[in-house]
Amino acid sequence: MAHQIEVDRLSKHYQVHEKEPGLMGSLRAFFARKYRVVKAVEGVSFNIDAGEMVGFLGPNGAGKTTTLKVLSGLLYPTSGRVNVLGFIPHQRQNEYLKQFTLVMGQKQQLMWDLPPMETFLVNRAIYEVPKGDFAAILKELDDLLELGPLLKKQVRKLSLGERMKCELAAALLHRPKVLFLDEPTIGLDVTMQARIRDFIAEYNRRHGATVILTSHYMADVTALCERIIVIDRGRLLYDGNFRALIERVAPYKVLKLQFERPPDLAALAQFGTVARADGLTAVLHVPRAHATDMAARLLSQVEVDDINFEEPAVEDIIRQVFAGQVDGLLSETGMARAS
Amino acid sequence: MRYARLFGLFLKASFLVELEYRANFAARAMVSVFWAGVTLVGAGVFYSHTDTVGGWTFDEALVIIGLFTFMGGVIQTFLQPNVQRIIEMIRLGTLDFVLTKPVNSQFMASLRYSQMFSIVDMLLGVAIVVWALFRLRYAPDLLTLAQFALMLVMAILIVYSIWMVIATLAFWLVKVNNMAELFNSVYDTGRFPVTTFQGLIRLALTFVVPIAFITTFPAQSLLGWLDATTLLAAVAMGVGLFTASALFWRRAVRSYSSAGS
Structure with missing residues (x-):
């Protein structure tokens, strides 16, 4: 296998039901549902090598999260081939599930009423991390994220930023090789965003973990990822070096x-x-x-x-890419990656 | 073995959560005693007019009431909280965290959160059964006890499977809380011997929603009245429903759409 992550012409279509606004619309939808097919991802291909940090860029609903979910085995692809670490994600084999992690800024796995440490202990058992390793890994995460006193406070009493730090720690206790980070800094203040960003960079440096990151905050992507993949309306618009894109568009x-x-x-x-x-x-x-x-x-x-x-402001550039004002990006994609 | 340890850990975490809310525990205990009381008084009223109901004397019916209370405790402790949690996780999309863990997803989803308060119901149920046996001056022999244990395991498997099928429907229907309520209403018939009911209702309670296998038949086995056919039927029903629920879950996970972003 040449690459750690291989995605070949991946498509994922959903069936959603539509509802007219108002009471009549709801009543009509209750008795007879109208369905519509949403093409969340349409013919997307890319490869990622071990240790790379790649940023997924795209407006809301572009298909970034759907792609991450297919990679994590949560969703069955409608068509196309996906291979991560030699596994087919949607088969959800335990050997595969043990080697990656999924962090979602909008969802949390920590037990709400208990201190984070309790979730850590459950995860330790689930991932079968030996006691000695667990202590060492926890110590490292504690040093990098300054978890200290947070570990003993109930999760519901933590601030959003503190909770995110603990979410990251909970997701990394089994030392995964591949990190899927979906909006890990959403809602955080600028200082905390920077802390999380530095942590991700340091983690990648130390352990050579592969990172795929989606974020609304351009600063996250600019700071962390040399390579970006731009997706809009389910289609891949650009895959390649971030700086090259900027120089090309601006x-x-x-x-x-x-x-x-x-x-x-x-x-x-x-x-x-x-x-x-x-x-x-x-x-x-x-x-x-x-x-x-x-x-x-x-x-x-x-x-x-x-x-x-x-x-030039990166936001403006990306907006231009989304607006379709940049022609021939895809044909350059291969070249951009080679350079 | 690994799963037994994990289950222990889940129980511990659930217990810790409950310790956070002491007042709730006291309230729950009172609710349990109240409902057991209501059931007993209700049965008492019934039997003040007649000696037997559906062929069961009051003391014999107490065994059913005890089992009814015990199984209600099992439902409240283990099934209902997890099923509610599953429904919520499907609606919010946090089932992602269960499905990406290297552990059987049905095991993790269905046994993760227990409501330990309701163990009170299980204890009350056991107490009522023991009290009934005492009043009957009857001590079951070992073989009877073994049969009863098997019937009880099958009863638990059956209730578990029914609840899991309801929870699994949420993959498509999202909100199924009312179906859980519907089951609870049907389960309420379990406080009476199934022989109380006639014709179609009795057939339905035996084979469609097999409440008979949950309270009446285990009670019969404890009293030593059980025939081999019913025992085999219970095993077939338990194993069959469990297998069906597991297959249904696997099918559902395939069509999981992971709400939210």
């Missing part, structure tokens, strides 16, 4: 200018594309290769109060 830097007097826009246009201009500020898109030259020339010719270079 081959410019963003130059923010501040003036003392309203500038001459026509004069500015010779240095780059004027993306925005109002009153005393302007934003220019300057080709990446000439960014520094252009800035120097601009400074010598136009009176500027303040000047600032920025990378």
Whole structure:
């Protein structure tokens, strides 16, 4: 087997029932249901090697979570072939289930009324982790996540961030080789997001675990994943290096200018594309290769109060990809991955 | 062996949860005593008008009432809380965590959370049975006890399977709480000997929703009235229903749609 995770033309269709709004609609749906097929995932293929960290990007309902669920053996593929660690996930063999973990920011496995440690002990027994190993693993997770006093507090008394730390620990006690993380930082404040992110990076470094991550927070993906897979409406839009995508979609830097007097826009246009201009500020898109030259020339010719270079916002780039404004991405996918 | 240890661990965790809520425990104990009392007084009223009901004297019927209370305890302790939990997990999609664990998913889903308070009902049930035997001045011999034990195991398997089938329906129908209620109502007939009922109802309570196998037949076996046919039927019913429930569960897991994101 060449790759740790192989997905070949995976499709997953759901049947959902539809309901018109209001009482009449509900009554009608109670007696005669109308069904509709939703193509959650449609012909998606990719391979992932051991130790890679891959970010799944896509708007809500794009099929990211469905793909993760197929990989975890929760859902039967409608068609296509999936292979992880040499196993077919939906057969749910114990030897496979012992080697990966699934963390979902929106769902929790910790027992609500008990301290996290009780869930840990149950998981230890379920995964048959030897006592000595368990102590060592728990110690490591404790060091990395600073669980300390949390372990003895009832889960219902923990804050969202504290709970997420414990969820991660509970999910990693059997030292899985593959981590499926679905929105692990959802709802957390910026500091806690960064903590979780650092933890995931460190865990990957130490144990060479493969990580697939979905997140709404671009910062998570930017910080962790060199490679991204963009999915929208069930279809794969891009698979490859994150930086390469940015350079491809946004081959410019963003130059923010501040003036003392309203500038001459026509004069500015010779240095780059004027993306925005109002009153005393302007934003220019300057080709990446000439960014520094252009800035120097601009400074010598136009009176500027303040000047600032920025990378284009990743959110904007991804939005462009989703909006279908970027052609020929898929044909590049293979090349991008090879580079 | 591994499963016995896991079950022990599940019980321990459930017990710890209950210890968190002491007041609830006291209330539950009172509810149990109250309902056992209601059943006993009800039977007393019945027998004040007649000597036998469906061929059972009051003291004999006490054995059924004891078993009814005991099995009710089994349902309240082990089946109902887990079935409710399964329904909820299917609705919210948290069954994901059960299905991704390297352990039999039906075992884990159906025995994870027990409501230990209701053990009170099981103890009350045993007490009523012992009291009944005492009043009858009857001590079953070893063979009878062994038969009774087998009948009891089959009774538990039958109730377990019925509850699991209801829970499994939730994979398609999502909310099946009312079906659980429906079973509880039918189960209420178990406090009377099945011979009290006539014709179709009696057939239904024997073969469709086999309440007879849960209280009446085990009581008969304890009293030493059981014939071999009923014993075999009970074993067939228990093993058959259990197998069916397990197959149904496996089929359902295939069509699990994992709600939420």
